[in-house]
Amino acid sequence: MRIFTTKMCFCFLLAIFCAGVGFAQTTEECNENNIQIFVSPDGDDNNPGTEAQPLASLTGARDAVRRIKKVNKKALSVLITIKDGRYEMREPLLLLPQDGGTEEYPVVYSAEEGAVPVFSGGKTISGFKVLENGIWEVVVPECKRYNWRFDQLYVNGKRAILARTPNKGFLKIGGVNQHIWERGTERVADKAQQILSFDEDNFASLQNITDEEVEDVRFRAYHKWDFTMRYLDKMEKDSTRIYTSGKGMKPWNPLFKGGRIVFENYAAALDDPGEWYLNHHGTLYYFPRSGETPENTEIVAPVLENLISVEGDAVNNNLVENIRFEGIAFTHCHYKIPKTGSEPNQAAALINAAVMLEGAKNISFVDCEISQTGQHALWFGKGCSDSNVEHCYLNDLGGGGIYLGDFSPQQGNSHTRNIRLHNNIIQTGGQEFPSAVGVWVGHSSDNEISHNDIANFYYSGISVGWIWGYDHSNAKRNTITNNHIHHIGWALLSDMAAVYTLGKSEGTIISNNVVHHVHAYSYGGWGLYTDEGSSDIVMENNLVYSTKTGGFHQHYGKNNTIRNNIFAFAKLYQVQCTRVEKHRSFNFQNNIVVFDEGVVLKGSWEKIDIYMDNNLYWNYSGDNYDFNGQAFKEWKKSGNDKNSVIANPYFKDALKYDFKFKNKRSIKQVGFIPFDYRLAGVYGNEVWMRKAKLPLSIIEAFDHEVKQNLEKK
Known part of the structure; x- marks a missing residue:
């Protein structure tokens, strides 16, 4: 719902004139507290900002607001009305405390009714010629003259692939040696060299890298829950080895023999449709997809590394407040890969965002797009x-x-809190940094994450908490409810989940979510995962199905409650627990666990301190029930599941993922209370609902990766 509409009476003010002021308030306003400014692709930032003479940019509109406030000291509601069209941003929109409004008189940047303005941080590249081999070529003047470089490219609205080897799958590392150059005081060395060796078959495709290209070649090596991106220091073709340097490998997550790796950014790798390569001399090459011609193709290189930056001073309570963005699309934001590459960092937490905010209060993004x-x-x-x-x-x-939030607990005004993420579609992420997640909550509290559709990520869907263990955490009282989280993992990384938690999280509730199709490369691939130190979390009324390693897993934590959930059709184990501690780890009660392969329980179940009872178990493929190596009767002798049952829950068609109940005879035995899982996910009109559905091609590709991964195991 828009704060302003075109039917409301606005007067703009006026007129230009004197340098330094540029705007003065008219006396003919119909509402002296409301100001309207217009922005158009055909505008000019030297214009007054009227509908007849609009401005050209968001920065021009911001500056107009500043001038208005300078000459008019009373509170004003400001509506910046943005007309339809595409805007090429020449600089990020920087908002400071002076650029905000008040609760009663906000500043609103809004698309004109019916318009879809698109603000691009990129540059369109044209003038390609087609070579004899079908490759397109163009010299980019800024790259040739000023050594401009870009690390992403978009073709007809689709991310192009930086030339890589192999095109599909991975090469295998033959061996890894590390030389520590500077030890430092931490477990990870400050500086080290890694030497990666390969057998001849895995190195053959690298023999065509020229000496001139070596320093620009990058590799991406995938290991556990993360990946390492590095440039090469040296390549020895005779000995089939590469040399790279940076920080030392993490002992708990190193590169290793047999690990998966790809190489990118060299000419000989440009051998598959959709790939591109920019050489040292500023020449861009593109291998077109079927049907693409220079005439019907738009190619955009991202330029700006930030599109919006909101910079308040929280420490001194000088905040940027009461600004709303509505109906605007932001696209083509560049991330420049530093020469140090990217060291492994969980959840890709060390990279920035297209829209960055600090010291901000009451900032809203409604009906916007970032892509x-x-x-x-x-x-x-x-x-x-x-x-x-x-x-x-x-x-x-x-x-x-x-x-x-932040990586460490912040106090007072610096603590991030009370952010509502509601009814959003967050899909197809991790395209450059696969360890990134759909929603990350660090040291931040009292947030609501509700009715979102989060899909097509390589690591976790939602990650909450940023302490490994029981030290102080500010991730309290977060509510994660009614989200649809699906097609997560892609058999690329491990030790991940649709909902992943860390640390002490008193008051956090994870409820009424629907989670499905979660698949890790090796271990992991859970629906709900309470990892290191996760404590005082309630997980209830969630539907979790079609995961690799289990619907629920607790590594270690304290006093968590897992109740009234449906866990269905995990491939290997239905429910897991790992570390034994002296305190109560979790309560597991009133849950339904159904499956047709794998075992029921796996882990330290006989030793861990838990309360486990009033659960229902059912095997759709027969009468084999493996409770951590025991039959059900033997398992009950441990004191757990005394009142639990093996019984058909009478779902309408569980094998087709229809978990509505035909009758409630069985579930009444264990006190299970039905919930309407159909309410999870986004809601709204038909167009919005359709947008949330993943294309069939993505679903089929996911299933293919899962099948291949399971066959390899």
Whole structure:
């Protein structure tokens, strides 16, 4: 719902004139507290900003607001009305405390009714000629003259692939040696060299790398829950070895023999449709997809590394407040890969976002879109509060969707809190940084994450908490409810989940979510995962199905409650637990667990301190029930599941994922209370609902990766 409509009477003010002021208030306003400014692709930032003479940019509109406030000291509601069309941003929109409004008189940047303005941080590249081999070629003047480089490219609205080897799948590392150069004081060495060796078959495709190209070649090596991206220092073709340097490998997550790796950014790798390569001399090459011609193709290279930056001072309570963005699309934001590459970092937490906020209060994004980024979409950092992201479409992201909070606990105004993420579609992320997540909540509290559709990520869907163990955490009282989280993992990384938690999280509730199709490369691939130190979390009324390693897993934590959930059709184990501790780890009660392969329980079940009872178990493929190596009767002798049953829950058609009940005879025995899982996910009109559905091609590709992964095991 828009704060302003075109039917409301606005007067703009006026007139231009004197340098330094540029705007003066008219005396003929119909509402002296409302100001309207117009922005158009055909405008000019030297214009007064009227509908007849609009401005040309968001920055021009911001500056107009500043001039208005300078000459008019009373509170004003400002509506910046943005006309339809595409805008090429020459600089990020920087908003400071002076650019905000009040609760009663906000500043609103809004699309004109019926318009879909698109703000691009990219540059269109044209003038391609077609070579004899079908490759397109163009010299980019800025690259040739000024050494401009870009690390992402978009062709007809689709992310192109930086030339890589192999085109599909991975090469295998033959061996890894590390030389520590600077030890430092931490477990990870400050500086080290890694030497990766390969057998001849895995190195053959690299023999065509020229000496001139070596310093620009990058590799991506995938390991456990993360990946390492590095440039090469040296290549020895005779010995089939590469040399790279940076920080030392993490002992708990190193590169290793047999690990998967790809190489990118060299000419000989440009051998598959959709790939591109920019050489040292500023020449861009593109291998077209079927049907693409230079005449019907738009190619955009991202330029700006940030599209919106909101910079308040939380420490001194000088915040940017009461600004709303509505109906605007932001696209083509560049992430420049530094020469140090990217060291492994969980959840890709060390990269930035296209829209960065700090020291901000009551900032809203409604009906907006952020797409085609090299990094995360949006980050409410230190000192953000009482803000809202609703009905937004975040897609084709190099990193994650929305990140909340900081890496360490902040106090007072610097603590991020009370952010509402509601009814958003957050899909197809991790395209450059696969360890990124859909929604990340660091040291941030009292947030609501509800009715979102989060899909097509390589690591976790939602990650909450940022402490490994029982030290102080500010991730309290977060509510994760009614989300639809699906097609997560893609058999690329491990140790991940649709909903992943860390640390002490008193008051956090994870409820009424629908989670499905979660698949890790090796271990992991859970629906709900309470990892290191997760404590005082309630997980209830969730439907979790079609996961790899289990509907629920607790590594270690304290006093968690897992109740009234449906866990269905995990491939290997239905429910897992790992570390034994001296305190109560979790309560598991009133749950339904159904399956047709794998075992029921796996882990330290006989030793761990839990309360487990009034659960229903059912095997759709027969009468084999493996409770951590025991039959059900033997398992009950441990003191757990005394009142639990093996019984058909009478779902309407569980094998087709219809978990409505035909009757409630069995579930009444264990006190299970039915919930309407159909309410999870986004809601709204037919267009919005259709947008949330993944294309069939993505679903089929996911299923193919899962099948291949299971066959390899």
